[in-house]
Amino acid sequence: MEPIFKIAWRAAHEAGDLIKRNFQNLQNIDIQSKGKNDFVTRVDREAEGIITKVIASNFPDHQVLAEEGGLSTQKGEYLWVVDPLDGTTNFIQGIPHFAVALALMKNEQVIFGLIYDPLLRECFHAASGQGAFLNDAPIVVSAIKQMGSAFGATGFPFKAPHLLTPYTDVFKILLPQCQDLRRCGSAALDLAYVACGRYDFFWESHLLPWDFMAGKLIVEEAGGTTSDFSGKELPVQTSSVLAANRCLHPTLLDLIGPHFN
């Protein structure tokens, strides 16, 4: 995994440096709409260009699925899943909470994940069977066992209005049962924060593989559990996402799952 880590680290840091530079000058980021409440900037595209170039020059036979550019043409067992800037709306609004997220899959299984916050210079990564790390230090999920002490994070279904009713039903049940909730606007960092115990759990109803694939492995390698809202393994397609420590995950699945089935 060493060469994969080195290349992913370099790609994420080069993209992160570009994002950080542009965050000082938000007048020039050329915001475009991809759909309702869904934006892309020149910086998303340039960051993605940096990442895909680093991957292609080091692993020419690896396929890439990137948020802005879609699927590359190579066919093979390796697939990189790339979110060049997770938290674009935060970035546009001048809110300093966003990340670069990269995952490597082999035959549909995620084998490596890296999430990099360029402002805090925090790099979360995991390789399957080798644990999870924040920069050089091993990380583990929280040990909280009771919902009453649990501190969670979520994302709103702002791109999927049909999910608003089940979402708010869950919110009404969950908020009074737990310590508190956050909605910080980067699903990749939400998952990284579950992995290192800053959050005890995270749920969001409508995410894409580049939002969660790196975080899935990082949470699992940190000792946590991930699934969709019906308890199934996260697929390489649009999905709901629930991540938590092993103790809280079944309770949360029982609370959330029935509202979305």
Ligand code: IPD
């Ligand atoms: C978004 C962020 C956000 C989540 C959205 C995602 P983007 O990713 O992860 O937290 O609520 O569903 O689309 O568009 O900034 O890469």
Ligand code: CA
């Ligand atoms: Ca994203």
Ligand code: CA
């Ligand atoms: Ca993005």
